[in-house]
Amino acid sequence: MNPIFEEIKDAIVDGDEDLAVELAEKVVAEKIDPVQAVQFGFIKGIEEVGKSWTNGEAFLPDVMMAADAMKAGMDVLEEVLAAGEGEGAYEDKGKIVLGTVEGDIHDIGKNIVGALLTSAGFKVYDIGIDQKAEDFVAKADEVGAKIIAASSLLTTTMKSQKVLVEYLDAQNLRDKYKVIIGGGPTSAKWGEEIGADGWAETADEAVELCKQLLN
Amino acid sequence: MLPKFDILTEEQIDKIHKNSLKILQEIGVEFSYDPVIEILKSHGQRVEGHRVYFDPDFVENMVEKAPAKFTLHARNPEHNLVCGGEDIIYMPGYGAPFVYDADGGKRDATMADYDNFVKLAGASKNMHMTGGTVVEPTDVADEIRHLKMAYSHITNSDKCFMGSSSGYEFAKDSIEMTALLHGGLDVIKEKPALICLINSVTPLKYDDRMLGGLMAYAEAGQPMVIASLVMAGSTGPATMAGALSLQNAEVLAGITLTQCINPGTPVVYGSTSAVTDMSTGSLSIGNPENALFTSASAQFARFYGVPCRGGGGLTDAKTVDAQAGYESMMLLFATSTTGVNFVLHTAGILQYYMAMSYEKFMVDDEIAGMVLRYLKGFDCDSDEKMAYDVIEKVGPGGHFLTQKHTRKNFKTEFFRPALSDRQSFDGWSKDSLDTNQRAKLKWQEVLANYTAPELDSAVKEKIEAFIEKRSKELLK
Incomplete structure (x- = not known):
């Protein structure tokens, strides 16, 4: 698996919006599979934060900053995702x-x-x-x-x-x-x-x- | 009265004060209401759109115009109140939309609840006034709620009360009704009789509704509490010093504005700052941080030479339990011993201002009585109080129970609980009632025995006619 996915996941967990955007831009520029970047990077990260939240280990700043980082990164990928690039398709829960x-x-x-x-x-x-x-x-x-x-x-x-x-x-x-x-x-x-x-x-x-x- | 203690050093006060002035000058405050923007412009403040950047010297000069204390007039002069200095004013909770029952039930507050809380405050010797918006009477249409609420205070008690600040028009209605009660707008301009609560929208904003209210009260020369509620961690910084600086900037901006509109208008420096529960995002008020913000606000009000509003019997508990008791005592004690003058929310609040409870009201009334006694401190002013003679008379090994001196003094020297149980175990275990259950019996008894002080029928008719006329206009 491309190591950038792990980096994206960590950026989300850290709530680092700037890094999430930077990595998403890299995904686009280097033509890395955007669907995989979402699944193994962004979603993995937000799921980890969600789990910590449910366990009472994460607090609001952790979750809210992770959500902001996710949104900012996903916005960068929106165009390539909409164009149907990558294997399979990314679908939100609603x-x-x-x-x-x-x-x-x-x-x-x-x-x-x-x-x-x-x-x-x-x-x-x-x-x-x-x-x-x-x-x-x-x-x-x-x-x-x-x-x-x-x-x-x-x-x-x-x-x-x-x-x-x-x-x-x-x-x-x-x-x-x-x-x-x-x-x-x-x-x-x-x-x-x-x-x-x-x-x-x-x-x-x-x-x-x-x-x-x-x- | 006990001397009030400080919790900030002079150096800390100076740092926070300067931090606030820097916020006002360089970040500015947003006022959404155009008439206010015009006023601040005409006083030479830099304005960009709706944001106002305050000159520090200007702020200090304007705040200085506000009086250190003022008298709030009741229809019964025995209940006139001095707000400021050493005095402390207690009243019921403000603004809760729900009522929580003794058995754990939750319901929308109604006008009947409103009347009941006004009566309980009227009956209490510890509540100096009957407050305002003692609950949100959700069964009365928004458009005329302010009229019904004012009527409840006017007819159910002869103590001072608060009026609507919900926009210019509603504020004017409250002022008009108070003028009818006291004999005219000129009378209350000379002798202020109505006070209201103006809140900023943290961080650094004031909205139309509150600014309209502020204009109406300032124009009529009626006092206002200018308050800020910083939720440290969400609507303000997570550091105590940062949150206090932000609160202080907002309150100074509000006070400055009142003095621009009508120099000398009585204002009260208000704080309800507390912390955010970082797991839920909810406001949390039953904590040491709130006590610290309250005490620091009292000290800042002294620093600026205006009275202070803050604190109360505050808790995050949902029912009258140990948490409700220990949190409320901590807050009201800190509030009262560090010099707050005007204590909105003294009695009845549960769950960070969301609910009023009759049982909690009675518990807080008891706490209020205890704290008021504590504030009286020691009386060493006479030989009688020093009691040398009676000590000599009893001598070694005797007792004081049958001394005239004892009989004469214990009633005024000792606090007599109305709610606390001091019986033996056997005495208590006959009914085994806990505080919540005793409080329920107590408020029912107080309400059953309450008679509202009589109101001159001609005055009453005038006020009723006003309400009828305005209701017709507003419900169109």
Whole structure:
């Protein structure tokens, strides 16, 4: 096996974004099999971090920096992967659009959820804070996501989660996506009330929820 | 009152202060609200887009304009409060969306809960005011929640309370209602009667809603707590000195702004900084780091010559257990002995501000009573208190139980627990109730026996008419 795969794995485990990008560029420049680079490098690394996390040995900075490094490296490979270069094909476990709802500018909880989903093998599209229902849906449509995940930290912005579900209803798109919600003041009851497909209290539970929904 | 102790050296204060000024000058703070940008521009501060870079001398000069202490007026003057100096003000928790029950149940907080917590604070001799947003009454529409909450404070108690800071319009409504209670806007401008909580969005931002609230209170000459909650490790650096520098920069920016709008407006230096649990990303507040941030904030407020808000009966526990007790005692003790003046969240909080609990309220009320007694310290001011005569009278080998001096003094010298169990084992084991169970019986008893102080019916009618009019407008 090409020794660069081991280097990529280590870069992910160390959460070294610059090195991950550098190695990915090398993969492209030297025409190394990108699918193998993903499988034996990036995925191996993030899986190792994910395992340490589950065992309680890794902490948030470890996981979040690994997820950032993974994303940055994978972005470099995107073009060659899309062109179908390499043996076999790389497939993520599912695409998820993630964001904080309109009126709310809190993003740390959302970022944690994004990192843990990434480390679990999902492809996460984070659209940022203060996002309208139509922005969530436009992105989901663009990338072919199955899940839309909406975060809210304030009791006053929770209603934007409801607006999102209502918007999907109005556009006749409700069946196309699974909508999940989270954030401090939200609850399972609130999720049911607004007709969301799921709610999770913690980032770990959000990962489990997505696994269930995409099963 | 006991002297308040410092936890930072003068050199440490100086280093952190300068670090904060450098943050303000070179990194700047983002204010999303355009009217505020105009004000700061007109005061000569460098502005790029919504980011403001503060001149250090300007910040120091503006902060100096804020008063060292002020009086907050209650409708019953016996409950007027001095905020600042040696005084300490306790009140219930603020902003929790959930109520956790004695049996471990979790539910959305309602308006009925709101009224209950206001009454419990009204009944408590340890709660100096009834607070604000004592829970989020989720069964009341957002648009009129602030009206219902203010009405609850006004009618269920005659102590001081807090008003809405949720945007310019809601803030104005709270101020109007308080003006109706006290006889006009001019009256409360002269004698401040409403205080609110303005929070930054860490790191280094203030949002529209809070800035609108800040403008309304500053214009009306009503006091504000300007607070920052740095979650060290996530919304701020993982070092204590770095997180404190960041918090300090945000609070100084907020105080500076209030003094630009209305010089001399009473402000309180606020801190709720604590740490991030690095396994879950959650805020964690029942810890020694929070106690250190709180104590350091009290010292910084003294350094800047303004009152301080911070701390409380704080815990990460989900039920009234040993963790809830030991964390809350550590925090309220540190808060109170190092000189915080305004203690939001004294009573009722569980799980890092997420929930209020009736049982926890009663436990914290007990802790508050214990700490207040501790703060009174020793009274050595009279021969009576020095007790030489009675010691001489009893002499070697006697006892003091039947002395007049004992009977006269023990009630004021000793703290009398309302909740703690001091019985013998046999006495306790008749019911074998733990603290949680006793607390439940206690709050039910307090609520059953509570009578709200009467409110002048003409004033009440005016306030009700205001609520009706505004509700119609807001619910359109």
